[in-house]
Amino acid sequence: MKAITEEVAFGWWIRGIHRWSSHLMVAAVILHAIRVFFTGAYRAPRELTWASGALVLLVVLGFGFTGYSLLYEQLSYWGATVAGNLTEAVPLVGPTLARLLRGGGGISENTVTRFFVLHIGILPTALFLLLGLHLLLVRLHGVSEFVFRDEAEKRERTFPFFPDHLLTEVGIGVALTFLLTCLACIFPPGLGERADPVHAPAHIKPEWYFYFTFRWLKWTGLSFAVLSLGLAAFLLVAWPWVDRLLSRLSPKRDLSIGIGLVAVLALLGLTLREALG
Numbered sequence: 001m002k003a004i005t006e007e008v009a010f011g012w013w014i015r016g017i018h019r020w021s022s023h024l025m026v027a028a029v030i031l032h033a034i035r036v037f038f039t040g041a042y043r044a045p046r047e048l049t050w051a052s053g054a055l056v057l058l059v060v061l062g063f064g065f066t067g068y069s070l071l072y073e074q075l076s077y078w079g080a081t082v083a084g085n086l087t088e089a090v091p092l093v094g095p096t097l098a099r100l101l102r103g104g105g106g107i108s109e110n111t112v113t114r115f116f117v118l119h120i121g122i123l124p125t126a127l128f129l130l131l132g133l134h135l136l137l138v139r140l141h142g143v144s145e146f147v148f149r150d151e152a153e154k155r156e157r158t159f160p161f162f163p164d165h166l167l168t169e170v171g172i173g174v175a176l177t178f179l180l181t182c183l184a185c186i187f188p189p190g191l192g193e194r195a196d197p198v199h200a201p202a203h204i205k206p207e208w209y210f211y212f213t214f215r216w217l218k219w220t221g222l223s224f225a226v227l228s229l230g231l232a233a234f235l236l237v238a239w240p241w242v243d244r245l246l247s248r249l250s251p252k253r254d255l256s257i258g259i260g261l262v263a264v265l266a267l268l269g270l271t272l273r274e275a276l277g
Contacts, residue, residue: 001071002191016184024180026064026209029057037239037260041144047240049137054237056130059123061209066119068207072112077195078204080107080115086217089226107197205274212270215277 004011042050088098103110217225
């Protein structure tokens with residue numbers, strides 16, 4: 001990373017584009033999931049579309065974690081240490097998974113190799129397959145849209161691929177490239193202190209999209225945090241079927257909206273608390 005940043009021609013710029021695009025990608029996927037949830041677009045016949053999209057979100061978070069850990073600086077080293085401890089706390093299979101993830105009994109150069117293979121090999125393959133499935137399901141079932149009761153007649157909701165759709169995509173691509181270049185030039189990525197397994201830094205913080213997990217871990221403890229976060233991930237993927245059960249229990253109330261609001265406010269609150277504390 002030091003060579004890419006300081007020696008390779010325009011390496012700092014390429015690394016900046018990579019860093020900022022990853023942050024925007026995580027934010028975009030999270031916001032998209034929230035929009036789909038609160039519009040009820042996960043309901044029949046789009047259950048598998050939601051499930052594949054939720055798995056895409058988890059894979060994207062995996063990209064963020066493994067990419068952040070490749071720096072092998074103090075914060076990423078100790079962040080990987082916390083992640084290894086969380087993995088080890090998984091019931092039954094935790095110790096085996098933690099050893100597989102670390103490439104040994106603790107965080108070392110072998111761990112960086114494992115994370116690199118995950119980051120450039122396994123996770124991209126999983127994302128490619130999941131996105132392919134997700135887009136196929138979107139094409140089969142279409143995009144769910146709001147239809148308001150006061151709409152007098154159904155308006156045309158499609159437009160030609162060329163030139164309308166193509167020019168729109170090109171325009172968005174150019175705008176994003178300009179934005180990413182500005183961010184990479186104004187806020188170029190740096191390098192922190194090299195990882196020191198002996199001396200832990202006074203304050204350890206992961207990337208912003210893991211703030212909520214870090215704060216939850218501080219408040220609840222290792223075992224409960226692992227079990228509750230695992231349950232939350234399962235519910236995220238399986239929510240269309242959970243929603244169907246809730247609708248049977250309370251047909252006159254949309255319990256999913258209330259639960260979704262609580263979940264979003266909890267995530268936002270935990271994130272802000274960790275950011276400010």
